Amino acid sequence: MRWVVEQPLTWLVATLLAYRVGVWLLDRTRLSVAQPVLVAVVLLGSALLLLDVDLGIYAEGTAVLTFLLGPATVALAVxxxxxxxxxxxxxxxxxxxxxxGVLVSVGSAVLLVQLLGGSEELARTMAPKATTTPVSLALSAEIGGIPALSAVLTITAGILGAVAGPWVLDRLRVREPRARGVAIGGVSHGIGTARALAEDPVEGAFSGLSMGLTALLTSLLIPLVVALLL
Structure with a gap:
């Protein structure tokens, strides 16, 4: 049994199955909290902890999925x-x-950390949370943050945006699909874009565009905002 759980291929299969369970759960319940990514994270995180599996083994097994994130992101242009x-x-x-949106996202992250008494390093780590994970990692390293923690915060922001974003927009009576897409993509990047694509093709298309432009604008503006506030 130990030999099986320590095989990288085991975790590639487990990741695909966990995501499929999430898709099935969302189709059956239609609950916004049942987002496939969130379900997969909970299932896989629990399994890794319970079985005491090294994250390096998981990363090795899912390297092909990580590689495919690049082409999948480019495919959002379609x-x-x-x-x-x-x-x-x-x-x-x-x-x-x-x-x-970028100015508010970066500025509020830095100011919130300062208000709560966090360190300057933590503020720099929080600043790029609204970009995609690869961009967040690069920006965090560039401005003096902790890249690994930035990745966690970025993924968390994406999941929360995918779960709560459409509900918030509904409460605010934002019906225009282009506006909804721009809002979701600018806050919850790829994970939110997947949710937007499932709801409406126009919303999904503009969410993908917003995600890319947010990453570009954040790369340009974050050094200025961080320099002004820190």
Missing amino acids: PLHRQLHRLRGFALPMLVALVL
């Missing part, structure tokens, strides 16, 4: 291309909203 005509008259308001 639904956007199909909705390209909807950018007409929307590009400028979207860019203004994303710039303001």
